[in-house]
Amino acid sequence: MLSPVSRRSAAHLAGLVVALTTVLVVAGCTSVDGTPSRSSNTAPAITAIAPTAIILDASDSMTSDDAPGPRIAAAKRAATGLIDALPDGSDLALLSYGTGTGTTPAEAAAGCRDVTTLVPLGPLDRAPMTAAIEAITPRGFTPIAESLRRAAALLPADSAAAIVLISDGEDTCGTPPCDVAGELKRANAQLQISTVGFRTEGAASDQLRCIADVTGGLFVEAANEAQLAARLLATQNGSAAATVNGAAFEGIDLGQSLTDIRRQHPDFPNTGIVEDDLTIVHWHDCDWAFDRSQQLVQIRPAEEVRTIDGVGAGSTVGDAQRFYGPPVATVKESDGTYTLTFDAGGDKAAYQVTASGTDGSAVITRIVVCRCLPTTAADLPSAPPTGLCSANHVTSQADYTHPRLGLMRLFTLTRGASSGDGNSCVVAVPADADRAPIVVDKMSVYKDELTLAEPVSDSTGNAFVNYNPGRYNGVLILVPTDSGFQPLTPQKFGEPSTGVRNFYGAELIGPGANGQYVIEQSSNDCTPDCAGGTITKTRYRWNGSDYVQ
Structure with missing residues (x-):
């Protein structure tokens, strides 16, 4: 560190x-x-x-x-x-x-x-x-x-x-x-x-x-x-x-508040320009980016500034790798350059360098310091926090990468007893400790028949849960939003599909060749009775926003 x-x-x-x-x-x-x-x-x-x-x-x-x-x-x-x-x-x-x-x-x-x-x-x-x-x-x-x-x-x-x-x-x-x-x-x-x-x-x-x-x-x-x-x-x-030393520059660390920085440096400006939900303050030939809570999340020094190890504009990707190891993330930008993320040590601190390629001889043109180190499974808890819902028996868990909130661990919890209102829930715990756990839903299932699918997600980016409220199996689809997941709505067996979130009397098929699950839902016309009725199976596929036939 x-x-x-x-x-x-x-x-x-x-x-x-x-x-x-x-x-x-x-x-x-x-x-x-x-x-x-x-x-x-x-x-x-x-x-x-x-x-x-x-x-x-x-x-x-x-x-x-x-x-x-x-x-x-x-x-x-x-x-x-x-x-x-x-x-x-x-x-x-x-x-x-x-x-x-x-x-x-x-x-x-x-x-x-x-x-x-x-x-x-x-x-x-x-x-x-x-x-x-x-x-x-x-x-x-x-x-x-x-x-x-x-x-x-x-x-x-x-x-x-x-x-x-x-x-x-x-x-x-x-x-x-x-x-x-x-x-x-x-x-x-x-x-x-x-x-x-x-x-x-x-x-x-x-x-x-x-x-x-x-x-x-x-x-x-x-x-x-x-x-x-x-x-x-x-x-x-x-x-x-x-020099940039891990998460610090000019004696200022990532995570400090604007108020604390101004107390430390009275000439530090109190306002800046807004850019992509960040407030950018220019001081000492450097741009300092603050989030909505006025905490420092990025340091963008001038090109001539280097890290304490001498890495900066004009250095090579090989130089960075010698000091910081292989990049933990590599992204190709629209202009053909690459952004490589290196572990800078400390509290999720990272160096994001811009280079014209990813091989060792590629030349670095820019370096930004940010609290943006990708989270890993090691950052995830082995058990969900207590008190989020009345259930406390973990029936399954799986790691899931949310498109907006990053890596998280999903847990299904029941009370291990007969079905009853709200006796079970799904909890999502983000690896980012600054984000609060999410209770996806409180539901009723039979005993402990609530488990995450294996695999928990597919190429749609949705997450899938198998459940049984007392008679027939069903599928819950956790569709990610900016702040968590879309709410779930209950459905009774034999009723038309409610859309993307909840299919009762259904099971998952796949993932198939396209990397996606298909949901197969059964219905019974109960003629002459439900035991002897005709069962019809309908398959639903993801169209980008909903599951349709």
Whole structure:
């Protein structure tokens, strides 16, 4: 998950570069196998840094093989690139934690003191520093708080100093690292701590962000080795605030309200132009799009603005894929260009890039940031919310893509008892957590004879439900609308069809070669009686708006 850097002005960030964050640097972007690759950013040469201690996480979790490859291997390459980029004579120290103990309960006390100074503070000597990095073997606990104390003890007590922590998790030893970082900052007002979260999320990310915030440092996250290298570079050259970082730009995040943004930036305009149900506000050479609730849903920066990884106009689709993986959605536009959606990390944040093709060499001409990451089955609940109708026994469930509301999970619920008014219902729960569940209908069925069709939908885009109210089977058709589904109307056996929504005494046939269900409805003339009457079967097919013979 990619999170924004700590919110602060571009000027303040630039001021931190010389004092601290120039230490966060690599010679250039690297591919996932460690080989050099194209980067759209060009970093300024580093001429001087404050005395700095680098802490490299060597806890057991750094053996995870998802960087891709071991996390520790990716971190070692990034740290070595950092060492290579520093100017001669830099005062540097190297520490690590987790190398001396395992993770058994018996080793906890020792593991929470397991912080090793691999290279004491002194003028940079690259050979022993690189050798110390290569020799690290991850094994133990994550004593982040203790490592910060040990690092600070190596640095000047009353002048500019820096700590850079690279970690893939949160402290496992109980002492809140953020509190310790605050104590160290109060002891030396010129100390700043930057944190790099490697494949972190949730509480681990929050903890690392807090450490950076309370000391005036920077926090960045990386999901793979390519991102780690690029984000170290971006932090080094002071560009973090001037680039698109996940869901954020200029210290403003997707999802913020217009009121909160104007409180943060008093010169932010209060009005804009309306475009396709969005209000577009132009500020700082960027268009900011708000929905009807005045929440920020799109950021459309100028063409020259790039992501924190250096991807922007002039980059290739291959560049984007190296940092963000394959596109999660690809749409061909009417003008022949393509819009490719990449996962930007965070809360459904995505990069939508416009390119002249989809192969790796296709050139990107535009990038938009939006909360538009397609939802997946992982976003769907395993059970419907309680209290939506009187039924609570789930008889079936299926995933369905609504043409307007996106992916949702449909549930049929009964009380598992004899038929009665409103003893059952169909519930639709959208994957988008901002959308409320929809109760499609409350109905009466016999016991639990209410189930979704298999497959639940066909090429018409409608959804289908089988039911039995007590004697004959029937078919309910859920026809999507802008806000949900058309209401259902009951029909009695033998009556003419009520149209698109409800067929009693009927069953589904198919889907056929055209990908559509046919509804076969039976009627009985009950002559001389219903047991001996003539049964007539009629088939109904979808014509685009209704089911007709």
